[in-house]
Structures are given as structure tokens and as C-alpha cells.
Amino acid sequence: MERPVILHIESPLGNLEIPELFSRIDVIQDAPPIEHHIVEKGLVYAPSYAVPPMYSIADLQFWSEWIDLYTTDPKSPREYLDKLQEIRESRKPVRFIIESDEYTTYPVNFPALINLRQYSIVNGEEHDIHYALDIFKFEEHAMKELDVEISGGEVVVREPESPRIDERPPHPRTHVVVSGDNLTRIARQFGQPDAAWRELYTLNKEIIHARGNQNLIFPGQEFIVPENWL
16 A cells, blocks of 8 residues: 555644545645725725635545554544544644655645535545645734724724834833932832832942942932832
8 A cells, every 4th residue: 555645733732643645735826815894995805915825635534544554643533523623613823744755845844724624424434534625824914903983973993003213111100319218218118028128229229339339328319119119
């Protein structure tokens, strides 16, 4: 018997090792444009980014004899089918790997989304299940969420504001040292335990050392207060 190709599907829901003997993989490069719903314009078809390829594999077969012979963790054909359905319904990306003794021009190891397109149980025998797969190459895309509000029949779309590069973040809360202060007393003023003086010291070490003495603080010095004290 010819050694089959082994399909590996590595998923957070469990891994599958599937022996197969199929004749070809159809590679669909020119996928249709993405459908968008644009407010006040209805459906618009626009290729907002390059669509990754989709690989279609037909004439696949969960066959007990191959599973027992060629896999290290054999399962029943029904268990394979149920797991593929679970992976498809989870809509979580998997790692799709093709292991073959023959040279192939197809990608053999890539992240993917799996779609169990169809299946049939041959003559009611669950040791022989035929099926077809669509494998979509998975790519991450940064999506911007819009705040959409419908008021009085009008649709208002608010785009998240991007921070301006010329705006500095707000200055953290500070404490100005007064006569009689020490680090422990300042910590107590903010409801912190005595040992918290070390946090204040670490955060303001350069200010304290500026006068050349690690043990003294002076009225008028402005210390940054740790964020977790606020």
C-alpha cells in the first residue's frame, strides 16, 4: 500500500494526525473582495487588504485501517469527525502541517482556519467517513472598533481618538516636602504602611541624591507619588 500523506492539525482543542491519500489540493488565490457594510452607503465590496489563499482538499477519508496503521494516537473515524467539527465551530486558528514523502509546492506548515465543508458516512459504516476540507491561511489584522450610536433616526459614528504626539501624558501626582517630613511619614499620609517608604525612595532616588545625602530630604523637594498609592 502506498504510504499516505499525513495531515497534522495542532489546535488548542487537541491535535489530530490524519493519514490521507488524495489526488490534489486546489489552491484558490483569487478570493472575492471582502464585504463591508458602510453606514449610509449599504453593502460595499472592497479589497481592504490582500486576501490570504484558501486551500480546498476533497476526496478525504477517515478510514480505520489507515488510522490504526499510520498514526501514533489512533482514534475512531467518528472521533476525528467530531473533533474537526469542534475545531471549526470554535473559530480558533490552528497549525496546519502536511507531512509527505513526495516534494510538494504547497505550503506545508502554516497557521490556518479549518472549515469542514462536507462529509458522508459510507453505507452507514462509521469506520469509513468521506469528507472535504477548506483551509484558510490565517493572518492577524489590526481592526479599529467604532462607537456607533443611533439617535433620532440618525447614525453617529465616533472613531476612537488617537493620542496626539505633541501631547505629553498628565503629570503624576506629587508631594511637596514640608518641614518635619520624612519618607515614612509621607507614606502614612497616603494610607501606606511604614515599609512603603522604600517605594517612595526608589521612585525619587535621583531627587534625593541631588543634594549628595541619601538620608536627608529637604522642604521644597517635589516627590512623585507611586501610582498604586492614588
